[in-house]
Amino acid sequence: MLLILFGLLFLPTVLTGRPTIVMQRTANLVLEGSDITLECLSDVDEDMSGYVFQKYSKWMQTWVQLDQPNTFRCWYYDVNVTRDEGRLMLNVKDVHSWHAGPYRCISVNGSSNASASESFTIPIYYLRDILLSQMNSWCGTVGDTVIVKEGSDIEIRCSAQSSQTPSYEWSKEGEDWIKVTDTLKLVKVLKEQSGTYTCQARNPVVFSLVKSKSVHLTVISSEAQTVYGSLSLFSMSTPHLVMAIAVPALALLVVTIIIGIFIKRHRSSQNEKKMALKEAGHRIPIYRGSLESVPSVMGDTQPLVM
Incomplete structure (x- = not known):
């Protein structure tokens, strides 16, 4: 009796199972710049010609059909929907963070959530180039060289866009110390502290995603400030x-x-x-x-x- 009741409760679910999205991958992790393919599958339909891929548009607050030829397709860059022998696949070339989604697969004959798959977001891992900025400065962007007066304080912050909050560390060329921080703080700098300092950023999940950037610090005395002041234009960063x-x-x-x-x-x-x-x-x-x-x-x- 219990088995019959159990079958009556779950038989409709089996017969009208929701489609699912499966990602075909060549590696365990999806790195920015790689190519991926999403496929829509169903337990009850082998022919997926009656299904479409959609992507949610935060700007329009609605789902947009991706294989429909309209002006909205340009917003999804290298997204391409293919149908081959009843299969429904979504190909994304040179994937970037804006390709993450969410996506879903839905039946063209259905309008309820039961006919649509659960939303799927592509887990993309990335680490962008490092930006160095000088704190307490009218224009914080730092170039290849920074000139400071002896006895003054300086703070240089290291930042990088990443899929996860990266870890930072500072080091100085010719010395064996490492500071695990995103900000290099030097108080009352001396001329002996002149040199090349390097910031390294690392993605905490994908250790192979590493970026670094160096800056040369020049500490001058008050007597040389006039000379360097006339040359400061040439040591400016691009901004x-x-x-x-x-x-x-x-x-x-x-x-x-x-x-x-x-x-x-x-x-x-x-x-x-x-x-x-x-x-x-x-x-x-x-x-x-x-x-x-x-x-x-x-x-x-x-x-x-x-």
Whole structure:
């Protein structure tokens, strides 16, 4: 009796099983830049021609069909849906973090959740290039060289975009110490602390994902500050150098535009006055004793100008 009741409860589920998404992989982990394939499978349908792949759009707050030729396809880059002998597959080339999903497989004849697979997100592992930034600076980006005054403090922070929070460590060329931190802090630096410092970032899950970046620290004395100050433009990082050139150039451009507009309006005003005089077509008579006349001792009732 219990077996019969059990069968009645679960038989509909078996017969109307939801489709599933299976990822075909050539390696245990999916690294950014690799190619992957997702396949939609069903326990009750061998022919998957009645199913489609969808991706959820956070911007539109809805599921978008991927094998439908419309303008939304350009948002999914190298996503390509293929159908071969009843199989339904989704191919993603050069996978990046924005390809993660979520995806689902759903029957075109069904509208309920029972006809759709559970959402599937691709587990992508990545580690991007390192960015070095100087703390308490008007433009924090650090280039290949940093010049500081002897006796001052300096903090350089190391950061990198990663699928998981990376681990950081600092080291100095020629020395055997390692600091496990993302920020290099030097208090009251000495000239002996000049040298090349390197930050290394590592993905905590995929140890082979490692990035590093070095910066050369130059500590100068107060006497040499004037000389280095004149050369500081050449040691600027790219953002520093762009701002140092772009801001004065932009200010000069604005002043030039304002002067040009003023000159153009002045010329237009003068031309309008000349045109008004030409279009008048006659002269107004001026009589002696009027406001427009020149003072004279002789009486005259005839106009001076006609």
